[in-house]
Amino acid sequence: MNERGEVVRNRLIGSVLSAAALTMLTVPADAHAAAVACGGGVSTGRVAVNGCISAQRGKEGRVYTREITAHVRLRNTGPRTVNVSYEAFFRVVSGGHWVKLGSGRTDVPAGGTVGPTEVGSSTRVCGPVKVEIRVHALAAGGAWSGWSTAATAQCQT
Template identity: 60%
Template sequence: MTKTARIMTRTGSLVAAAAVTALAFPAQAHAAAVACGGGVSTQNIGARGCISAERWQDGGGIYWRDITAHALLTNSRSRASWVEYEAYSQAGGDWVKMGSGRTIVERRSTIGPIAIASKTRVCDTVKVTIRVHVRPAGGAWSNWSSAATSQCQT
């Protein structure tokens, strides 16, 4: 096979793969963007609290938003570590636990944003804040990392 034929075959393969990917993962018109807040860390495990809000309308004309808490986790240790995380939400009142989880983060790597939990609420102008903290296996909990949204749209 000549060099030109190899290049054309490789280019055709890339175009075909892109087309298959586009068909397999259609774009969502209302896909929510993820916004992350500041970072916190404990024992070389870092976290950023993130939030997304997706607006939708039910059949009765009422607008809702699905709020999802996320965590972006970084392990700067020289070995993989199990990391626990929790997310809480606040919308003008007390903090309410949304969810928690546990995952392994490979050495010197970052994973996420990991969706922790979702909550659906009526669209209003109330600012919704989530906060996330992490704990490496056998370690202490970090401080809180917060993220917020006050808009009722994607």
């Protein structure tokens, strides 16, 4: 092989290794992480609010469980940072009552988005039911938003 062929070969190997390294950087560290799905948006002043849900399967002994986690995504369309309070509730759709999962507070930068941020979670024994979360938020100086809901089949495979 001549010198030019060696240079081309080394560049090709370098390109392949670089592409492999970049691919490895984009692979999530936790391969079992649950996907987060967000519901429709509501707003409070200049802050858009989305309630989001994830459901991760688990097992305690012989019993299969599902950890249902409520998240919130906040987007500020205004020209200034806004302090936003939020809270999330959970229920089993077939006649369940709403139970508070958690609450929090954060600053959302001007023109920026925060989240999905975990608000709270509940571990349930798997069953053939649908579960739902709802989230609302209060921007400083504003009123509580309406409810943004998201749902999932509790023990989907």
